[in-house]
Amino acid sequence: MSFTTQSTNGTTGTQTTAATAAQKSMPINQDQFLQMLMAELKNQNPMNPNSSDPMQFISQLAQFTSVEQQTYTAESTQTMASGQNNATAIALIGHTVDYTDPTTQAPASGVVKSVEFTSSGPTLTINGTSGISASAVNQVS
Numbered sequence: 001m002s003f004t005t006q007s008t009n010g011t012t013g014t015q016t017t018a019a020t021a022a023q024k025s026m027p028i029n030q031d032q033f034l035q036m037l038m039a040e041l042k043n044q045n046p047m048n049p050n051s052s053d054p055m056q057f058i059s060q061l062a063q064f065t066s067v068e069q070q071t072y073t074a075e076s077t078q079t080m081a082s083g084q085n086n087a088t089a090i091a092l093i094g095h096t097v098d099y100t101d102p103t104t105q106a107p108a109s110g111v112v113k114s115v116e117f118t119s120s121g122p123t124l125t126i127n128g129t130s131g132i133s134a135s136a137v138n139q140v141s
Helices: 021-025 030-042 056-091
Strands: 005-008 015-018 096-100 107-118 121-126 129-133 137-140
Touching (some): 030 056, 056 107, 056 121, 096 121, 107 129
Antiparallel strands (some): 096 107, 107 121, 121 129
8 A cells, every 4th residue: 555644843843755665566456445445435424524624534434436437438438449459450451551461570561461360469461471460550541
C-alpha cells in the first residue's frame, strides 16, 4: 500500500512529506483499493457517522463510483480497439502488402489471402504463410 504522511513543523510552519521505502515499493492496485473501500463502507452507518467529517461517507461513495466508471471506460476502450484491429486486418484482404517475415525477419511482399482471429489478435495469411501478425505489415499497396 502506498500512503504518504504530511507533518507541519511547529516552529517554521513548513510541511514535510515522508513515506517509507516498503510503502513505496508496494503500490496499491485497483482491486485492493476497492476491497478496502468496500470493507470501510460496510462498517459505516450513514445515519450515525463516527467521523469528524460527516461527508466522508459520500466522498467514499463518489470515489467508488469514479473507480467503477474508469474501469468500464477502460474495458470499453479495449473492446473498441480490438474491433478496430479486426476491421483493419479484414480490410487488408486482397491487398498487396510489404511486411517483415516472422521466421527470417527479412522484408517480404505478397497478397493477403485471409485473416485468422486468435486470442492475441488477428493474424494474416500472405503467400501461403499463415500466422503473420498484422503489426508486421509495413506498407499496403
